[in-house]
Amino acid sequence: MDEEYIKRWNNKIKKGDEIYILGDLSFYKGDGTNKILKRLNGMKFLIRGNHDHLFLDDEEFDQTLFRWVRDTAMVKDGDHRISLFHYPIQVWNEQHHGALHFYGHVHSNTGTMHPMKYEIPNSYNVGIDVIQEPMTKEEILNFYERRK
Numbered sequence: 275m276d277e278e279y280i281k282r283w284n285n286k287i288k289k290g291d292e293i294y295i296l297g298d299l300s301f302y303k304g305d306g307t308n309k310i311l312k313r314l315n316g317m318k319f320l321i322r323g324n325h326d327h328l329f330l331d332d333e334e335f336d337q338t339l340f341r342w343v344r345d346t347a348m349v350k351d352g353d354h355r356i357s358l359f360h361y362p363i364q365v366w367n368e369q370h371h372g373a374l375h376f377y378g379h380v381h382s383n384t385g386t387m388h389p390m391k392y393e394i395p396n397s398y399n400v401g402i403d404v405i406q407e408p409m410t411k412e413e414i415l416n417f418y419e420r421r422k
Contacts, residue, residue, distance in 0.1 A: 280313055282407040287316040293408060294349065296378035296400060297323020297360035304332030311339040321347060323360040323378060348373075351411045364394060376400045376414070 287293055293316040300307040307329035311318065320326065320343045329335045330343065337343070347358045348367055355373040357366035362377045369375070375394070378401040398414055399405075405417060 276310060279402065280310065284313075284315050286408050287314070289315050291316040292319065293317065294319045294321065294347070294358055294376075296321045296358060296376060298325045298378060298401075299323070300329055301325060302329060304329050304335030308334070308336050308339065311336075317341050319344075319347070321345065321358050321360055321378075354411060356411065362394070362397060362399070369396065372396065374398065374411070378402075380404075 293314075295318060297320070299320065300310060302310070318340050320340045322330070322343055322345050330337075345359075349356050349358060355368050355371075357363075357369075357373055357375045359366075359375070359377050361379045363375060366373060366375045373396070375397040377397070377399060380399050380401065398418055400409070400414055402408075405414065409417065
């Protein structure tokens with residue numbers, strides 16, 4: 275599985291691309307996560323997920339493999355501001371002005387593991403097990419539009 279996701283990542287992401295990871299990157303400890311991150315293209319930013327402590331707390335983990343590690347962030351992409359958080363939230367900054375919310379954690383919007391009881395407008399599950407590969411903002415919006 276690791277090899278397949280590394281291949282999908284590197285087919286899509288180029289060396290200078292910015293990539294935001296919304297948590298639960300790895301179940302490996304520090305050294306195992308280092309080995310994978312070094313093989314992945316792009317400038318990586320991590321929004322901390324509930325399992326990331328497995329490598330982040332390990333003294334062997336190389337923190338310089340990320341530009342930064344945060345609990346949440348608001349980024350601008352074109353005309354949109356995007357609230358990034360590991361968990362889905364109901365309200366975020368500038369939501370009433372069209373800001374988007376991207377999250378991970380929920381392994382399916384319809385499955386039994388973490389079912390979403392309702393959809394929140396402008397809120398998108400971008401977990402890799404849902405979208406299958408890294409995507410741009412436009413690709414994410416198109417992905418969800420096609421699923422309607």
